[in-house]
Amino acid sequence: MKHFDYIIAGGGCSGRSLAVRMLPYLEATNKRVLLVDRAQKKENDKTWCFWEKESDIFEPTVFRRWNHLSFSSSSVDKELDIQPYQYKMIRSGDFYAYTDQILAHHPQVSCIQAEVEKIYTEKDQAYVVIDGELFSSDYTFSSIPKIQEKRPDRYHYLLQHFEGWVIETEDHTFDPDCATLMDFHTPQQAGSSFVYVLPLSANRALVEYTVFSEQELTKEAYTTALKLYIREQLHCEHYSIIAQEHGLIPMSDHPIKAQQGRVIYLGTAGGFTKGSTGYTFRFIQKHTASIVEQLLQYGDPQVRPLSAARFSLYDATLLNLLISGRISGEEIFSRMFQKNSATQILKFLDNETSIFEEIQIFLSLQKQEFAIALVNRTLKLIRSN
Ligand SMILES: Cc1cc2nc3c(=O)[nH]c(=O)nc-3n(C[C@H](O)[C@H](O)[C@H](O)COP(=O)(O)OP(=O)(O)OC[C@H]3O[C@@H](n4cnc5c(N)ncnc54)[C@H](O)[C@@H]3O)c2cc1C
Structure with a gap:
């Protein structure tokens, strides 16, 4: 059986964030990590937006940033001064390429593309079955989505689902310095819904229609809502769609275990998606940073809860x-x-x-x-x- 000091199962946002943050600790202790993901992670499959006051280690991957946001609804129209925060956008494709570059040739990190079939913990070890082969580790960090078999009635379950288009317009339609955080000028029948507009230039923006409801919509419903918003609110008739994104983020108060024995859960699998908003990126960064702080200080990756109950x-x-x-x-x-x-x-x-x-x-x-x-x-x- 092969042994690694740490195994990171799932090399998406949280797995890679942890791996990169761990490097100084690995170098100081000569420990080794195995990072495994079933996908090659070459695609730009997500756009992460978040706000922060200072620059973090993934600053080089920030694609756009805004100092001003706006909020709009039938009763409020407001430009938001968010200083000292900046609202930032990272394209996952850039993040994967950047982290690949850092991790791929690091002597203490082995990255493999393979299927994680099972993870379990016994005594002071965590075991992972990868493509039929058993590996052991002192700790395994997993962001592999957990299948929630039971949905007890006492908790709430809602979905945040969205469809986004990067559009290019003929005229100068957007203010590149100001992103729309929420604009509720959308039909509200399907659930609470809003659009956010993230300008990439004066004639290019990501326009994303987001709905909070118990069920996803049909493809046509997202298309109709986006077309309506672009025509009625952006007053734009002629544009081309450069890229599209569809996503679904579960919103729930169902408690999620962040640790089981020697298995520590990261990202959405660890409950780091905020139940009421779906924002996850910054919580992942805070969690993985605090794991590494603990490792550096005590040689132990177990952390206290990030947020007060x-x-x-x-x-x-x-x-x-x-x-x-x-x-x-x-x-x-x-x-x-x-x-x-x-x-x-x-x-x-x-x-x-x-x-x-x-x-x-x-x-x-x-x-x-x-x-x-x-x-x-x-x-x-x-x-x-
Ligand atoms: C389209 C989209 C847009 C989002 N936008 C935002 C945003 O703007 N701001 C924000 O804060 N949050 C956003 N989120 C929420 C959250 O930040 C992301 O979902 C984020 O990627 C979660 O990170 P993660 O590490 O938990 O999961 P992931 O990044 O999905 O990583 C999990 C990894 O596990 C791998 N995997 C799964 N099963 C196996 C297996 N059996 N074997 C091997 N590997 C496996 C997957 O290939 C994947 O790479 C968005 C989510 C989506 C879906």
């Missing part, structure tokens, strides 16, 4: 409200952006606010509706126990 309660309450339909996503986010500074909201969505700051935000929201959602969520938990 109360943030899961907030996510669950918001999910309850969105699923119940008592007030729409448009009403919730409009009030949030109307009454609070954008930087406070971004800090809150990063799970980094203090309780005092959170009280300020809650007082600005639809208090009665949120209180009912909190009670309903608690009753749901109690009744199905």
Whole structure:
């Protein structure tokens, strides 16, 4: 049986983030890592957007950045000052190429393309079956999606699904310095839905139609919504579609185990997708950075939870409200952006606010509706126990 100090199962966003961050630790300790993914990872299969105050290690892969954002709905039209944050976009293809370049020739990292068939933990080892062969490790980090067989009634399950087009227009349609974070000028029948517009230049942008609902839409429904938005809101009749992206991110308050014995879960598989927004990229970066900090300090990769438990309660309450339909996503986010500074909201969505700051935000929201959602969520938990 082959042994590696660490195995990273899944070389997508979180697997590669961890591998690159681990390099100084590997060099200092002479330890070895096996990184395995079933895919070659050459395609540009996702676009990651996130906000941050400072530059992180993947700054060289940032494709575009914006200092200004805007929010629009039937009741609010607002340019958002997000300083000291910047809103950034990384194309996964660039990220894979950059990390390949760093990892591929590193003597302490072995990268293989193969199928992970099984992962299990016994005593002080983690075992991984890869293409029929058994490997052992001191720890295995896995971002392989977990199949959720049971969906207990006490939790909420919603999908964030989206279709995005990179379009090129004949005229100068976009302000390259300002990205649209949310524009609710879309039909709201299918669920809370909005469009975001990320300008790549004055005549090129990623226009993405996003819906929060329990089911995905038909291909035609996404197409109709995007065409309508481009015509009615961007006032653009003539354009070509350069690239397309479709995605689905599960939004849930179903707790996910971040560790089982010697197996540590990363990324979406580890529960690092924020239940109420689907944002994951920054949480992955914070998690993988803290694993490496622990390794460097104590030689042990086990970390404490990244966020205080109360943030899961907030996510669950918001999910309850969105699923119940008592007030729409448009009403919730409009009030949030109307009454609070954008930087406070971004800090809150990063799970980094203090309780005092959170009280300020809650007082600005639809208090009665949120209180009912909190009670309903608690009753749901109690009744199905
Ligand atoms: C289209 C899309 C757009 C997104 N945009 C954003 C965004 O803008 N901002 C944000 O914060 N979040 C975004 N997300 C959410 C999240 O950031 C991404 O899903 C991110 O890629 C999650 O990283 P991960 O490492 O958990 O999973 P992945 O990046 O999917 O990595 C998992 C890896 O496991 C491999 N794998 C799976 N099964 C096996 C197996 N059996 N054997 C070997 N390998 C296997 C896969 O090939 C994959 O490479 C987006 C998600 C999608 C789907």
